[in-house]
Amino acid sequence: DTGVSQNPRHKITKRGQNVTFRCDPISEHNRLYWYRQTLGQGPEFLTYFQNEAQLEKSRLLSDRFSAERPKGSFSTLEIQRTEQGDSAMYLCASSLSTSRFGEFFGPGTRLTVL
Amino acid sequence: AQKVTQAQTEISVVEKEDVTLDCVYETRDTTYYLFWYKQPPSGELVFLIRRNSFDEQNEISGRYSWNFQKSTSSFNFTITASQVVDSAVYFCALSEARNRDDKIIFGKGTRLHILP
Numbered sequence: 001d002t003g004v005s006q007n008p009r010h011k012i013t014k015r016g017q018n019v020t021f022r023c024d025p026i027s028e029h030n031r032l033y034w035y036r037q038t039l040g041q042g043p044e045f046l047t048y049f050q051n052e053a054q055l056e057k058s059r060l061l062s063d064r065f066s067a068e069r070p071k072g073s074f075s076t077l078e079i080q081r082t083e084q085g086d087s088a089m090y091l092c093a094s095s096l097s098t099s100r101f102g103e104f105f106g107p108g109t110r111l112t113v114l
Numbered sequence: 115a116q117k118v119t120q121a122q123t124e125i126s127v128v129e130k131e132d133v134t135l136d137c138v139y140e141t142r143d144t145t146y147y148l149f150w151y152k153q154p155p156s157g158e159l160v161f162l163i164r165r166n167s168f169d170e171q172n173e174i175s176g177r178y179s180w181n182f183q184k185s186t187s188s189f190n191f192t193i194t195a196s197q198v199v200d201s202a203v204y205f206c207a208l209s210e211a212r213n214r215d216d217k218i219i220f221g222k223g224t225r226l227h228i229l230p
Contacts, residue, residue: 042220
């Protein structure tokens, strides 16, 4: 499978716990994005990496959220002290900056905070 | 500010009917990209098309066609002879070229039900 992969696919946690999600982009893609999608809404941009550099963070990304892409390959998104409002689908996407095909999305990680 | 509006929240049609999903966008940029994505019940976003602002030619891909009109800031999507497998949520989206990051702004989506 050469698409974008995300793990885990589902995560249920109790309020106050920390969670970490992983995204493996398409191998030659230099750009990696995180989006959040709540029920009935379109995905909303959270943050973006070009190679290992995090170049932009949305105001949606509170200080409880941190994302890394240490070697310019896979990325992790950590949420500390989760709140019920963090319940959502977290989508990862990757792209090649020179491509006309835009971003390719992974299957997402569905987070439920109890 | 950039914004994408999909006024149709939900549409139901009978199989084999044609259906058009509307999309209106707002941007101050002269160079931008428009997208359509499909999200089936499995949840994965499937890329359908990307169109840049300088290319107003309509595009047809099998049963899918797209009508881009800059004059009305619209990028509508038509499915001809719909099939049950077309049932999904469809998102229209916009990316401004002046944003080096290529981040995408999505509409709220249109849920399409194709009834057998």
